[in-house]
Amino acid sequence: MKRGNLRLGIDLDGVVADFNSGWIERYNRDFGADLAVEQIVEWDAPTRLTHFSGMREFWNWSRTCGEGRSLFRHLHPYADALESLHRLRRRGHKIVILTTKPNFAVHDTFAWLADNEVPTTEVHILDDKTCVDCDVYLDDADHNLAALSTAHPDATICRFVRPWNSPASGLVDVHGWTAFLDLFD
Ligand SMILES: [Mg+2]
Numbered sequence: 001m002k003r004g005n006l007r008l009g010i011d012l013d014g015v016v017a018d019f020n021s022g023w024i025e026r027y028n029r030d031f032g033a034d035l036a037v038e039q040i041v042e043w044d045a046p047t048r049l050t051h052f053s054g055m056r057e058f059w060n061w062s063r064t065c066g067e068g069r070s071l072f073r074h075l076h077p078y079a080d081a082l083e084s085l086h087r088l089r090r091r092g093h094k095i096v097i098l099t100t101k102p103n104f105a106v107h108d109t110f111a112w113l114a115d116n117e118v119p120t121t122e123v124h125i126l127d128d129k130t131c132v133d134c135d136v137y138l139d140d141a142d143h144n145l146a147a148l149s150t151a152h153p154d155a156t157i158c159r160f161v162r163p164w165n166s167p168a169s170g171l172v173d174v175h176g177w178t179a180f181l182d183l184f185d
Helices: 019-031 055-062 081-090 103-115 142-151 177-182
Strands: 007-010 094-099 122-125 136-139 156-160 171-174
Touching (some): 081 094, 103 122
């Protein structure tokens, strides 16, 4: 790939922010459970692993489970994620954040980006990520990856390999942040 000036469309949850350890930590605390992140091997895992009757109940709890704010306010960043974004930024690439969030988490998302000093000046909180043109996309959700590769055949669509996503033709599989950085060497 060329060395600078690329627009990198970067997802947050499951890629930069550790959504799963965040909800599991708080779920265990609030309900005396003993779940472990390793148990998460599918999309919408809370429906199978928790006592909630469905994702609607889960999202309802998540509105305030983050110490009075939403779950998204205090998520831990994944190891190497922030440093990798800074490196890409220093190499001249533009970090474009593409993230889907419930409405109640919009301000917590901006606060989280600021707290963690994510090197971006362009943030899109949206459902359909295909609306935003980028040269490279990095995501962990099968439905986003499929939509992006259909809508942007000339872009490089990277699957951040996780237990809850699957290989598909046209995707570049990335096993961690070091591997993602290697794409730009
Ligand atoms: Mg994600």
